[in-house]
Amino acid sequence: MFDEMTGEGAGIRAPYSEIAAWIEASGLDTLHRHTAEAEDVFRRVGITFAVYDEGGDPERLIPFDLIPRVFAADEWRRLERGIRQRALALNAFLQDIYHRGEILRAGIVPERLVYRNAAFEPAMVGVNPPGRVYSHVVGIDIVRTGEQEFQVLEDNCRTPSGVSYMLENRECMMRTCPELFRGGNIEPVDVYPEELRRTLEEVAPPACSGDPVIALLTPGPFNSAYYEHSFLADLMGIELVEPQDLFVDEGLCWMRTTQGPQRVDVLYRRIDDAFLDPLSFRPDSLLGVPGLFSAYRAGGVTLCSAPGTGIADDKEVYVYVPEMIRFYLGQEPILQNVPTWRCSNDEERAYVLERLDELVVKEVHGSGGYGMLIGPHSSAAERAEFAEKIKRDPEGFIAQPTLELSSSPSLSETGVAGRHVDFRPYCLIGRTIRLVPGGLTRVALREGSLVVNSSQGGGVKDTWVLAE
Amino acid sequence: MLSRTAESLFWMARYLERAEATARLVEMGRRMAMLPGAYGQEEWSSVVAAAGAGAAFGPGARVGEAEVCRSLILDEDNPSSIRACFDRARNNARAVRTALTAEMWEGLNDGWRWLGGVEAATIQRDLPATLDRIRSLSALFRGAAQTTMLRGERYDFLSAGAFLERADMTLRLLDVKYFVLLPETGLVLDNRDRYRWISLLHATSAVRAYHYLYRGDFSPSKIAHFMILNRDFPCSLAFCYSGLRAALNRLADRYGARHDCHATVEKAVRQLQDREMDDIFDEGLHEFLLETLRLNAQVSGELSRAYHF
Numbered sequence: 173m174f175d176e177m178t179g180e181g182a183g184i185r186a187p188y189s190e191i192a193a194w195i196e197a198s199g200l201d202t203l204h205r206h207t208a209e210a211e212d213v214f215r216r217v218g219i220t221f222a223v224y225d226e227g228g229d230p231e232r233l234i235p236f237d238l239i240p241r242v243f244a245a246d247e248w249r250r251l252e253r254g255i256r257q258r259a260l261a262l263n264a265f266l267q268d269i270y271h272r273g274e275i276l277r278a279g280i281v282p283e284r285l286v287y288r289n290a291a292f293e294p295a296m297v298g299v300n301p302p303g304r305v306y307s308h309v310v311g312i313d314i315v316r317t318g319e320q321e322f323q324v325l326e327d328n329c330r331t332p333s334g335v336s337y338m339l340e341n342r343e344c345m346m347r348t349c350p351e352l353f354r355g356g357n358i359e360p361v362d363v364y365p366e367e368l369r370r371t372l373e374e375v376a377p378p379a380c381s382g383d384p385v386i387a388l389l390t391p392g393p394f395n396s397a398y399y400e401h402s403f404l405a406d407l408m409g410i411e412l413v414e415p416q417d418l419f420v421d422e423g424l425c426w427m428r429t430t431q432g433p434q435r436v437d438v439l440y441r442r443i444d445d446a447f448l449d450p451l452s453f454r455p456d457s458l459l460g461v462p463g464l465f466s467a468y469r470a471g472g473v474t475l476c477s478a479p480g481t482g483i484a485d486d487k488e489v490y491v492y493v494p495e496m497i498r499f500y501l502g503q504e505p506i507l508q509n510v511p512t513w514r515c516s517n518d519e520e521r522a523y524v525l526e527r528l529d530e531l532v533v534k535e536v537h538g539s540g541g542y543g544m545l546i547g548p549h550s551s552a553a554e555r556a557e558f559a560e561k562i563k564r565d566p567e568g569f570i571a572q573p574t575l576e577l578s579s580s581p582s583l584s585e586t587g588v589a590g591r592h593v594d595f596r597p598y599c600l601i602g603r604t605i606r607l608v609p610g611g612l613t614r615v616a617l618r619e620g621s622l623v624v625n626s627s628q629g630g631g632v633k634d635t636w637v638l639a640e
Numbered sequence: 641m642l643s644r645t646a647e648s649l650f651w652m653a654r655y656l657e658r659a660e661a662t663a664r665l666v667e668m669g670r671r672m673a674m675l676p677g678a679y680g681q682e683e684w685s686s687v688v689a690a691a692g693a694g695a696a697f698g699p700g701a702r703v704g705e706a707e708v709c710r711s712l713i714l715d716e717d718n719p720s721s722i723r724a725c726f727d728r729a730r731n732n733a734r735a736v737r738t739a740l741t742a743e744m745w746e747g748l749n750d751g752w753r754w755l756g757g758v759e760a761a762t763i764q765r766d767l768p769a770t771l772d773r774i775r776s777l778s779a780l781f782r783g784a785a786q787t788t789m790l791r792g793e794r795y796d797f798l799s800a801g802a803f804l805e806r807a808d809m810t811l812r813l814l815d816v817k818y819f820v821l822l823p824e825t826g827l828v829l830d831n832r833d834r835y836r837w838i839s840l841l842h843a844t845s846a847v848r849a850y851h852y853l854y855r856g857d858f859s860p861s862k863i864a865h866f867m868i869l870n871r872d873f874p875c876s877l878a879f880c881y882s883g884l885r886a887a888l889n890r891l892a893d894r895y896g897a898r899h900d901c902h903a904t905v906e907k908a909v910r911q912l913q914d915r916e917m918d919d920i921f922d923e924g925l926h927e928f929l930l931e932t933l934r935l936n937a938q939v940s941g942e943l944s945r946a947y948h949f
Contacts, residue, residue: 215753216746216749216750217742217745217746392735393731393734393735398734399737402734402737402738403737405738406737406738411642411645411738412736412737412738413642414644416644417642417643417644427642428642428643428644428948429641429642429643429948430641430642430643430646430793430891430895430947430948430949431895431897432948
């Protein structure tokens with residue numbers, strides 16, 4: 173197993189030399205005290221994660237682990253190239269399938285997978301989003317299994333969340349442990365909101381003349397990511413709007429203000445397709461802004477991300493991303509996929525059913541670490557139950573090998589110990605591609621656990637990219 | 641600015657002001673109930689009525705300190721309870737996080753978290769400390785707003801809400817006790833009434849201010865004057881209305897437009913300036929109070945219409 177600090181066990185890796193010395197010098201008590209200070213800051217500022225319908229405090233803190241996760245400059249260079257490449261290919265794929273569908277005609281991606289996919293949005297066929305960008309923020313979940321082995325676990329093309337933690341974790345580290353930052357060797361991440369704002373300005377619709385007005389569209393305070401919505405709106409200096417604040421008139425989008433209606437050009441929406449516009453997507457829904465989609469099609473307002481983007485982060489479409497990179501960019505993928513078996517394929521399904529005790533089985537449409545079977549940690553009864561589910565709905569499942577995710581030193585009750593981590597960078601796509609050096613490291617705080625989702629006992633860490 | 645933001649700021653200020661006013665009322669009840677010859681029930685009933693929480697107590701229900709405190713401080717189902725006001729203020733604040741400064745949010749959030757953990761037993765054990773803490777919470781929030789918030793439209797909506805709610809509370813307070821203020825009850829108050837009125841002045845943190853201005857002369861018309869027409873006392877009707885006028889005028893300058901609410905408030909401020917206490921007594925104090933409460937509601941409605949919320 174690969175450990176971020178000690179590699180395969182041959183002493184401290186160079187990027188971690190400072191961290192190792194700091195852990196040694198501080199001692200457990202000091203580290204625990206800093207953690208308590210940090211959590212107090214999070215709670216006071218109200219950086220909470222809402223979990224409803226589960227009892228207990230509905231506004232929970234995501235546990236914060238004090239010990240940062242570090243990337244060396246050359247590691248980051250490689251990751252960065254791989255992330256940009258992937259984000260570009262995913263957007264090219266979306267542009268293609270909503271137009272001529274060349275990749276389908278070439279027989280590389282099966283037509284069934286696209287046209288019969290619930291995430292495919294027929295209303296988007298032939299629509300040209302400004303700059304041909306569909307997914308403006310791509311969050312790519314990356315795991316590490318060795319010194320040189322980085323693999324992509326999944327892509328998040330719609331509205332990946334968590335970037336507020338990247339920013340707040342850094343703020344909090346700088347406040348509680350300033351001594352770590354004195355060398356000036358850590359790349360800053362606080363330009364992210366500015367970069368996001370520029371990205372959104374670049375995709376202003378044709379109807380916009382002058383400075384585009386941008387707003388962040390949130391479902392409201394009861395959404396689990398509401399804190400992040402308000403945080404980003406605040407740092408970008410834009411309005412945080414809810415559907416009832418907006419209306420469409422004469423093909424343009426307006427918000428209700430104290431001085432009457434004001435035009436909105438770009439909506440960074442953190443709301444699902446289904447709740448955007450009851451006239452287009454969900455006639456039974458009372459939520460949303462009637463007429464928004466037709467204003468979007470007519471070029472009166474830009475929606476970021478575009479409706480129908482979800483098809484690109486479908487777990488079965490994922491299998492074809494390396495092929496997309498070859499097809500659209502003519503390049504070899506820099507970041508590898510995790511080998512994936514599709515249960516829709518008879519041979520692959522047979523393979524999966526035989527090895528349920530070693531594989532991880534995921535629902536194609538599941539998220540948040542729910543609906544997942546981790547073979548080596550499962551009971552015979554759970555495996556039998558999943559086997560039944562797979563046979564009943566083969567298209568609903570994929571399987572992957574159980575990866576030995578790298579571990580990173582983390583603070584536990586008894587001392588500093590390795591805990592498994594993953595990594596989500598946030599790639600911005602407008603007229604140019606932007607990537608802030610950093611991202612969100614999620615950590616499975618329970619010993620031995622491989623599930624990093626905050627809904628399942630995961631925490632977060634500050635993530636450093638070291639300067640050259 | 642979004643109309644929803646203006647609305648949330650306006651109501652957030654109102655709820656916080658209401659929470660503080662309720663804390664002051666309970667303080668007044670506590671003092672009155674300690675007076676010699678007090679009938680506990682009657683004193684606490686007047687507190688409940690002033691808080692507009694009569695509905696929370698059915699006919700024949702016991703209205704003592706424990707019941708009133710539970711209802712007015714902790715009961716989430718009683719819309720005028722302090723906890724309910726903080727809940728709603730915080731919900732409004734959460735909806736407009738971006739419009740608040742970090743200090744304001746932290747002040748409010750800290751208070752809300754503390755209040756969430758307060759139990760009935762704690763209150764019974766140490767009511768004065770609990771009430772002090774609630775007052776200092778709202779003082780903290782107001783101070784944070786004073787020193788950290790941009791003097792823009794957000795501040796104007798916040799302060800309009802605060803002044804309007806404070807005016808409302810002063811009127812309710814007076815209306816419950818108006819019969820003792822009437823000149824017909826005799827020019828010299830008996831000791832108990834005297835103490836009741838000192839309690840009322842305590843409730844508005846105004847004992848010293850009153851002594852300073854009126855030299856301890858507790859005549860009904862002077863007390864009424866202090867609470868209604870005095871321009872320097874921050875809880876008086878005249879003071880609240882001039883504050884409201886100033887906030888609305890800043891909005892009018894900013895947006896270059898005046899609305900019904902501006903005319904209504906302007907007229908009310910002038911009338912309060914020209915009024916003498918005797919005129920009000922001649923017309924009937926109770927009628928005056930009810931009419932002004934109606935005026936407050938009218939201003940609130942006109943303000944929402946003017947700014948589209």
